Amino acid sequence: MRDGQVDLDLAQVRAFVAAADALNFSRAAAHLHLTQQALSKRVQRLEHALGGPLFSRGGRSVELTDAGRRFLPEARRLLVLAESAAATARNGNAHLRVDVWGQLHAPLRMVGRVLDADEGLEVEPSMRRGLAAATAALLRSEVDAAFGRVHDLGTPWPRSLRHALVHLDALGVLVRAEHPLAGTSLRPADLEGTTLWAPATRDAPEYSGYIRRFADSFGARVDATGTNLGIDRVIMQLGERTNMMTLVPADIPVPAGSGCRVVPLVDPVPRYPWSVVWRRDDADPALARFLRCLLAVGRADRRFDARRDWLPEIDRTPQP
Template structure:
C-alpha cells in the first residue's frame, strides 16, 4: 500500500501529544481534520492505532509497533524533498548542559568546517534531546551523554569529542579557597551543590560517589549568574565548572584546579543509529571537524594515572571499528 505522509504525520504527532487538541494545534489544522487523517490511515492499514475513550487518547499495540517506523518514514520523506530541490537545510543540533558552556566547543568545531551550516537549539537536558532525536525533530545533539533509564536512548549512538578538565568553584570564604590546587578527596567535608535537581546531573553524582562526598544539595536552574551567587553565599559548599569556562563577573567566588586526579567532563555528539553518517554530508563534515580539532587542541588526552573519568566515559574512548572513516 502507499502511505500518505500527511496521515502518517497526523498519527505521529497525536501519538506524541496523546491529545487531539494539542496535536491539531501543533500541526496547524482543525481537530476534525486531524481526526479524519488518523481515521483514513487506520482504514488503509486495517487496524486501530489509537484508543479514544473518556480517559483520553492512548496507543494500541499496533500503534506502538507502528510509531517508530512511522517517524523514520517522515524523516526520509523530508530528506527526499530536500534532495530533489537540491537544497540542504542547516544541521539542527540540540545542545544541553548550558551552565558548562557547550557552545564554546561546538563553535570551535564549526569554525573549522567552512561551508557547514548548523542551527544550534537549546535543549533542556539529555532525556528531552534524546526524545527529539528519536522523533526526527533534530539531526544531532551535543552535550554529556550517559545511559538513560528504561532504554530511552535506544536507537541512538554517540561519539565522544572532547574531555575538559574541571575546577572546583568555591566561595572565597570556603576553608580551602586559598589553596593553589586541591585533590577531589580533600572536598569530602564540603557539600556538593548541583546547579539543578540532584537526579538530573549524572556527572556530579558519579564524582561525588567516586570521591566519597556525601553532602549533596540541588538547586533551581535559574542561570549561571544565580548559581554562582548561591555558591558565593555558602562557604560550606562547592561545585565543579570547566577549567576554561567563562564565569560571570561576580565577587565572592574563585576557582581552584583539581589534581590527583583531575576530573574530566566528556562532551559528545549524539545522533540516531539509522542515520548513515557516510551518506550524510553535513553530519560527516561535523564529525570530521571535531576529529581534526580534537587532534589540534589535544581534546581527547587522557591518562588514567593522572585523570579521572566515569567508567562509561572511559569506555567511550576505546577505538571504534569505524574510526578510520572519521580521520581528517
C-alpha cells in the same frame, strides 16, 4: 501503489503523527489548524495507502494499532528528513537540530568548531540541560543529536541510540575568593572533609552521579540542596555558603567583581566525559557529516592519561 511501491503524502504522515501524539483527533486537528474532518480524511487516505488501519477507534478514544506503533518512529524520521531536505534546497546548507546541554559547557563550543570547519552545515541548538531529557527528545525525533555523559542515567541505555566520546572536560572548583582553599590550584585529595555544593538536577542524573563518584573517591561530602539556575545564581548562593565550593569546568567564565574564582584541580585532573548521541537508524547525510567533523576536530580533546587524569571507573570501561 505501483509494483509494491507506496507514494506517501507528507501532509497525511504529519496528520498521523499529530494524531498519534495526541491520541485525540480533535486536539491533533487544532494543532495542525485543520478541521477534524480534514484530519480524519488524511489519516484514512494514509491507512488506505499502507493497506491497513493505524488507529483503533472506539467512541471517543483512539489507540494505535500494532501497525501504527511500528509506523510511528519511521513517520517521525520521514518528516525530519523532509524538513532537512527542504532546508538544504532553500539555502544550500544541511540543517540539524542538536541539543548542547547548556550555554557555558563544552558541547556548544564544540559545535561552533564544527561549523567553523564545515560551513555547509547549519545547526539549530537547544539546551535541555541533561541527557535524560535529550535522549527522550532524540527518541521522539525532536533533535538529531545530543551531548551528555552516558552513565548514571538510572535507566537502561536505549538500544536504538548510539554514542561516541568526543570530549574530556578538565574541572576545577568555584569558591569565594576568601575561601581558605582559594589558591592557584588544588589537588582533589585536598578536598577531603570539605563540602561540594551540587544542586540536584532532575533531568541530569548523570551529572549528579559523576559528582557523587568524585566525592566518594576523594573523601568530600555532597550537599544537593537548592536549585541550579545558572552561574550568576550559583555565585550569589555561594556568597551565602562561604565554606562551600562547587565543581565546574575549569575554563568557565566568572563575572568580574563577583568575589568568586575558579581553582583548577590537578594531580590528577578530574575530567568530565562528554559523548555525542544519535539515533542508530538515522541515515541523514547531514548527520553523518556532522559526526565525522565533530570526531575530527575533537580528537585531541578526548585523550585520557591515567597518570595525570581521573575518571570514575565506570567511565573508563566500555560504554553501554
